Amino acid sequence: MRVHQQVTLSLEGAFKAADLPPLVWHDVLIELAHAPDHRLRPVELGSVLQMAQYNLSRLLDRMVDAGLVVRAPCQDKRGHWIVLTASGLKRQKEMYGVYVRVLMQDMGAHLGEDSARKLARQLGKVLSQPEA
Amino acid sequence: MRVHQQVTLSLEGAFKAADLPPLVWHDVLIELAHAPDHRLRPVELGSVLQMAQYNLSRLLDRMVDAGLVVRAPCQDKRGHWIVLTASGLKRQKEMYGVYVRVLMQDMGAHLGEDSARKLARQLGKVLSQPEA
DNA sequence: CACCTGTTGATGCACCCGCATCAACCTTGT
DNA sequence: ACAAGGTTGATGCGGGTGCATCAACAGGTG
Numbered sequence: 001m002r003v004h005q006q007v008t009l010s011l012e013g014a015f016k017a018a019d020l021p022p023l024v025w026h027d028v029l030i031e032l033a034h035a036p037d038h039r040l041r042p043v044e045l046g047s048v049l050q051m052a053q054y055n056l057s058r059l060l061d062r063m064v065d066a067g068l069v070v071r072a073p074c075q076d077k078r079g080h081w082i083v084l085t086a087s088g089l090k091r092q093k094e095m096y097g098v099y100v101r102v103l104m105q106d107m108g109a110h111l112g113e114d115s116a117r118k119l120a121r122q123l124g125k126v127l128s129q130p131e132a
Numbered sequence: 133m134r135v136h137q138q139v140t141l142s143l144e145g146a147f148k149a150a151d152l153p154p155l156v157w158h159d160v161l162i163e164l165a166h167a168p169d170h171r172l173r174p175v176e177l178g179s180v181l182q183m184a185q186y187n188l189s190r191l192l193d194r195m196v197d198a199g200l201v202v203r204a205p206c207q208d209k210r211g212h213w214i215v216l217t218a219s220g221l222k223r224q225k226e227m228y229g230v231y232v233r234v235l236m237q238d239m240g241a242h243l244g245e246d247s248a249r250k251l252a253r254q255l256g257k258v259l260s261q262p263e264a
Numbered sequence: 265c266a267c268c269t270g271t272t273g274a275t276g277c278a279c280c281c282g283c284a285t286c287a288a289c290c291t292t293g294t
Numbered sequence: 295a296c297a298a299g300g301t302t303g304a305t306g307c308g309g310g311t312g313c314a315t316c317a318a319c320a321g322g323t324g
Contacts, residue, residue: 001136001140002182002259002261003255003258003259004133004136005182006182006258006259006260006261007258008133009182022310041272042272042273043271043272043273050134050137050138050141052311052312052313053272053273053274054273054274054275054311054312054313054314055310055311055312056273057273057274057275058274058275058310058311059310061274062310076271076272076319076320077318077319077320078271078272078273078318078319078320079271079272079273079319080273106258107258110257110258111254111257111258115254115257118250118254119251119254119255122243122247122250122251122254123135123251125242125243125247126135126138126139126238126239126242126243127134127135127138128138129134173302174302174303175301175302175303184281184282184283185302185303185304186281186282186283186284186303186304186305187280187281187282188303189303189304189305190280190281190304190305191280193304208289208290208301208302209288209289209290210288210289210290210301210302210303211289211301211302211303212303
């Protein structure tokens, strides 16, 4: 928990310093960037990110306002597609750069290549929903 | 991060189900329980818990309202002592029980004794502020 | 078709967090 | 003693989170 807090604070600080949105925005953006046609349903995002539905709904509102994603109609008329825009993809790459840099500094500097791999494997054993 | 979220959600859920306050309350309570005379200055709590000052201030307000701690005057008249009450200590023990039970279920079930120890050691290497 | 159930997503409300700021007090130097 | 600077803690305000609830739609059954 302490490690998580430390890394999280460092990441959020770096994003803020670079005038970028918070970490959750990156989680959403990267999922969309990896999705076919750069689009996903809110419910899919929610299940992947393990994120509360009402919370995601309002986060997407903000991201639409910021022009990073758009809502588009889809077959199931209850919902819609969340589609990554060009500036959304650009923002995702900016954030990913900061993300990698911070993790390298904060974790990579303290762990060797194989230590990191072992750590990831140990942590993976605890996940109820196996990693992608 | 996924492990942290999973465990955190599980813990908060267990606390809520047992009609207990959130996890941060336990962090404060256990620090007080281990402190000499069951009392600490807010600034000490803040530095141990790596918690923002304004945030801690209001958390303590709520804990005072709940009767788990009291504010008592101290030499340095800028601040005061935060003193654990009897019902605060009782609550801490209740929360600790749930805490241990959940961690055993969520992590202990997936890791052997030595795996857990290795994991803790690897994680410890990343901490900028070495553990107590 | 009409109906019932389950799913998807949005929203009002209360609460919590982050930021900036302030008041009160300690400490140090002169 | 006094002024200047640092430390400790509280608070107004905007924004984010959790809970409960609701509207809209899908899918299956009589």
